[in-house]
Amino acid sequence: MAMQLKNKIKKRTAHIAVIGMGYVGLPLAVEFGRVGYRITGIDISVKKVKTLNAGKSDVDDIKDYDVKELVDLKRLICTTDFSPLKKADVAIICVPTPLNKTKDPDVSYIIAATSEISKYIHKGQLVVLESTTYPGTTDELIVPKLEEAGLKVGQDFFVGFSPERVDPGNPKYNTQNTPKIVGGVTAACLDVATYFYEQVIVRVLPVSSTRAAEMVKLLENTFRSVNIGLVNEVALMCQKLGINVWEVIDAAATKPFGFMPFYPGPGVGGHCIPLDPHYLSWKLKSLNYYARFIELAGDINSHMPEHVVELVLDALNKHKLAINGSNILIIGVAYKRDISDLRESPALDVIRLLQERGAIVKFCDPHVSIIHMDDNPDLKVTPLNEQALRKANCAVIITDHSNFNYQWIVDNSKIVVDTRNATKNIINGKEKVFKI
Numbered sequence: 001m002a003m004q005l006k007n008k009i010k011k012r013t014a015h016i017a018v019i020g021m022g023y024v025g026l027p028l029a030v031e032f033g034r035v036g037y038r039i040t041g042i043d044i045s046v047k048k049v050k051t052l053n054a055g056k057s058d059v060d061d062i063k064d065y066d067v068k069e070l071v072d073l074k075r076l077i078c079t080t081d082f083s084p085l086k087k088a089d090v091a092i093i094c095v096p097t098p099l100n101k102t103k104d105p106d107v108s109y110i111i112a113a114t115s116e117i118s119k120y121i122h123k124g125q126l127v128v129l130e131s132t133t134y135p136g137t138t139d140e141l142i143v144p145k146l147e148e149a150g151l152k153v154g155q156d157f158f159v160g161f162s163p164e165r166v167d168p169g170n171p172k173y174n175t176q177n178t179p180k181i182v183g184g185v186t187a188a189c190l191d192v193a194t195y196f197y198e199q200v201i202v203r204v205l206p207v208s209s210t211r212a213a214e215m216v217k218l219l220e221n222t223f224r225s226v227n228i229g230l231v232n233e234v235a236l237m238c239q240k241l242g243i244n245v246w247e248v249i250d251a252a253a254t255k256p257f258g259f260m261p262f263y264p265g266p267g268v269g270g271h272c273i274p275l276d277p278h279y280l281s282w283k284l285k286s287l288n289y290y291a292r293f294i295e296l297a298g299d300i301n302s303h304m305p306e307h308v309v310e311l312v313l314d315a316l317n318k319h320k321l322a323i324n325g326s327n328i329l330i331i332g333v334a335y336k337r338d339i340s341d342l343r344e345s346p347a348l349d350v351i352r353l354l355q356e357r358g359a360i361v362k363f364c365d366p367h368v369s370i371i372h373m374d375d376n377p378d379l380k381v382t383p384l385n386e387q388a389l390r391k392a393n394c395a396v397i398i399t400d401h402s403n404f405n406y407q408w409i410v411d412n413s414k415i416v417v418d419t420r421n422a423t424k425n426i427i428n429g430k431e432k433v434f435k436i
């Protein structure tokens with residue numbers, strides 16, 4: 001079985017189904033399509049399927065022409081129908097893994113995708129989970145469901161876990177040149193899954209189990225969350241001590257060993273850092289272990305938007321102004337620089353907290369046109385011009401997009417709260433700027 005599948009993979013005749021064509025699934029589909037594989041992109045969103053079949057990308061790092069080329073060659077066909085799984089040699093699951101209201105893992109998307117695959121599972125098929133999840137998901141949720149039809153994993157079909165490491169907006173590292181971790185349920189599963197990824201990814205690193213592979217991703221993102229939490233707390237401490245935290249970090253970063261700079265900010269966003277560590281702490285809770293670093297970092301990071309609002313209050317106060325009724329212009333709302341992704345963006349919390357205190361909030365962002373607020377009316381983007389800056393009592397830099405002219409922003413603003421040290425190199429108007 002394994003040899004036959006590897007042969008198809010080698011000859012590029014293997015048919016690949018990618019389930020979930022979002023930030024992770026689309027780049028992966030494009031990478032395999034580029035080298036000649038036929039891809040079926042399966043997604044439950046009718047809108048997404050229509051967009052992709054029209055040759056358009058809705059993911060920042062993938063250009064329209066990347067999708068259009070594959071669609072025109074009929075190498076990428078997207079659908080809401082799962083029946084193409086019947087003929088798929090490889091099925092890759094890239095569905096969301098959010099948290100529910102009580103901050104517990106919501107693996108319902110993985111379960112739904114696995115149920116669909118189980119209807120069509122056949123001999124010689126490889127199934128790989130890429131969604132970030134807690135250790136044990138592949139073994140405990142996926143394998144039993146796929147074996148229900150009577151086929152045996154490792155003999156009849158193969159299952160692996162390979163975490164996606166995509167860093168949206170990163171100009172240097174993409175799907176193809178970022179080393180990929182792979183774990184297999186059995187040795188044969190690992191062998192086939194590793195071979196599969198080696199066709200498009202520069203370096204594939206097998207690990208001893210799917211649990212280890214699941215844990216690698218959680219370590220990576222917990223590492224970031226905890227270090228960001230630490231530096232955010234250092235920023236709070238520096239403020240109390242009257243020390244410039246940015247100067248301290250830059251100086252510490254000159255140490256050529258044993259120190260890696262992380263920077264404070266208005267909070268953490270995106271589909272990974274604010275969510276993934278909770279998958280690990282949730283799993284550990286079931287083993288009666290309390291993941292202290294994760295909870296502490298999550299607590300500090302999630303309170304940073306409140307700190308930003310306090311900075312705005314203080315800055316207005318110094319000008320004898322109240323927050324209630326003040327015009328606040330948020331500059332940059334995406335969760336990080338040069339992308340359009342708003343998921344879990346701290347800007348959303350900052351805006352909500354300012355509105356709760358009676359501020360009249362507008363936002364500028366070249367990558368975002370509208371924000372759907374939970375309890376308040378939608379906010380439409382305001383063009384960033386002198387008039388918008390002059391009208392605002394305070395401008396708050398939340399996302400340091402690289403095409404903003406920060407000297408010009410400061411020149412035309414009354415007060416600037418800078419949560420990213422974006423105004424580091426300005427020459428004039430430093431007295432107007434209040435930093436984290």
Ligand SMILES: NC(=O)c1ccc[n+]([C@@H]2O[C@H](COP(=O)([O-])OP(=O)(O)OC[C@H]3O[C@@H](n4cnc5c(N)ncnc54)[C@H](O)[C@@H]3O)[C@@H](O)[C@H]2O)c1
Pocket residue numbers: 019020021022023024025042043044045048094095096097109112113130131132133163164165166167168271272
């Ligand atoms: N975005 C990132 O930077 C990133 C990086 C590494 C890992 N991840 C992980 O990858 C996974 C996917 O994240 P994403 O950012 O691509 O999410 P996304 O929301 O951009 O895309 C997920 C897609 O899956 C579709 N979908 C949902 N349920 C489905 C189902 N049952 N069948 C078919 N399609 C379904 C959605 O319509 C959506 O298009 C998550 O586990 C995430 O944690 C994300």
